[in-house]
Amino acid sequence: MKRIFFYIAGFCCMFNAHAQMHQYNTNFTLSEKNFVDTVAIEYENDQIYVPVIIQGKKYRFNLDTGSSQGLLYTDTQIPNLQELGNVISHDANGVTDTIKVVQLPNLMLGHQNINGYVASIVKKPIGKVNYDGIIGFDIFNKGIGAKIDPKNKIMILSDRKHYFDHEAGQTLKYNLKWFVPYIMVSPFMRHTDEVLFDTGAKQLYQMNRESFMEHRYKSKQVNAQVEGEATGNFTVATNSTEKQDKVYFLNLNRLKWNEFAFKNVRTITTQGASRIGSQLFNYGSIVINPKKKRITFQPYNNSDSVNVSNKQFGVAFIEKENQPYIGLIWHKSEAYKNGMRQGDIVLKIDNEPINSYQEFIDYPFTTGKKYKFVLQDPRGFKKEVFVTH
Structure with missing residues (x-):
């Protein structure tokens, strides 16, 4: 989503x-x-x-x-x-x-x-x-x-050696680590971040928490782009769900890929590697040139910037004992203001029982529709919360 x-x-x-x-x-x-x-x-x-x-x-x-x-x-x-x-x-x-x-x-x-x-x-x-x-x-x-x-x-x-050499666009060199490509982007002025170019991840950009902490101690302008923070977990990987830790909600003035700027990018920090994901393809095509270890971004708008202005993550649902469980929630989100809290378990959506995490994942949400959630808090008490998807 x-x-x-x-x-x-x-x-x-x-x-x-x-x-x-x-x-x-x-x-x-x-x-x-x-x-x-x-x-x-x-x-x-x-x-x-x-x-x-x-x-x-x-x-x-x-x-x-x-x-x-x-x-x-x-x-x-x-x-x-x-x-x-x-x-x-x-x-x-x-x-x-x-x-x-x-x-x-x-x-x-x-x-x-x-x-x-x-x-x-x-x-x-x-x-x-x-x-x-x-x-x-x-x-x-x-x-x-x-x-x-x-x-x-x-x-x-x-497989031709020079076939992609003259493709126009914004080009970055990549280095292989564990056989996958890492590039350098700039999330803040005068700061660079090493990121995994990962088309298997959906989000445009996520930042490693330790990398973020290094940046914020060096510059006040980094701290000015923090919208909030919370403690929780949200990423499910192949073998694990990440451990609880502090997550920072960021509103980046711009994220630069070489000279191209993605403006007003909202994102969060993660315990895994910083990464650029496949939402990049919403804004341009990509050329991968392994002969020269280059990745070139070709913006659809033929400009030097694009305004992303995406919404901030509000709630992260993870699996716990086969139940949909709120692993992370932002205090400025509609869900939080209406009563959702970290640790709540989803029991029903619009009076339909949710018996497993699989059923929650498969639920046919519609963007813009308001839903009634029946939740159980960590003490065992039930509550109703209305949230717009």
Whole structure:
């Protein structure tokens, strides 16, 4: 969901694979060389999806630059997977787990037949998942460049060395950490922040709390952009929900990508890495040039700035004992003013019982509609709260 008062905790995944029985590699092969190919894509709910053909059947894969390699879920319907062993994975909250690694059957992406593509098997996130797997940044680490253009619903792929060298736009160099791309942006004047370029995350920008604390001690103009603070948790990663900690609500005058400014950006701090997410595609296309380790932003408005003016997060709902639980709430939000509090559990919405976190995730909210929540507070008392979505 975007630009609303609710925030249902997002599923974030960032893998760096410290090998046990399988090591990160880009040994998969492509059927063509010296190619240029155009692939149809979808941009839906702030995510990029590409069609993949496996053994004659069409699957939908999410393009996630924050994942070092492919991902499938434990209930995957993709047949004939070859087990390769296990890796120790690190999720967006830094929590580790041992997960299975498999090799997919040959898959078709555009006109390319990809042989030997590797994916990790992880537990399925709570809620509806409208895709079959994830393609990670390994496709670019292989040396394949891309222009991702959601406005025209295409992605251009090429392995030619200089094919993307002369693309116009705002260009940043990236460095690989754990096989995924990190760039430098400027959230405050005379300050830079190292961020993960993560198309698997929806939010335009989130800032690591420790990074924010370093900035605020150096400059009064940083403190002037703090709207408020609260203690709680809101991010659900692959292996964990982040621990309770202080969260800062920020209203950035501008967020600069090279010389381009995203103005009036509201965001919050997070325990995970700072990141630029796929809401970037609401404002422009992206060119990834792995030959020169560059990412270029091409604004749709052909200007040097855009006014974002998004709403601040109000409430974060997380899962606790299979119930929707308010993990974080901002004291200036409508929900707080009407009586919602951290620790409340959702029992009903508009008199419809909510028996699990899954049912809450799947509830058909409509933006702009007012809903009646029946909540149970930590003491066991029930209350009714009306909130506009």
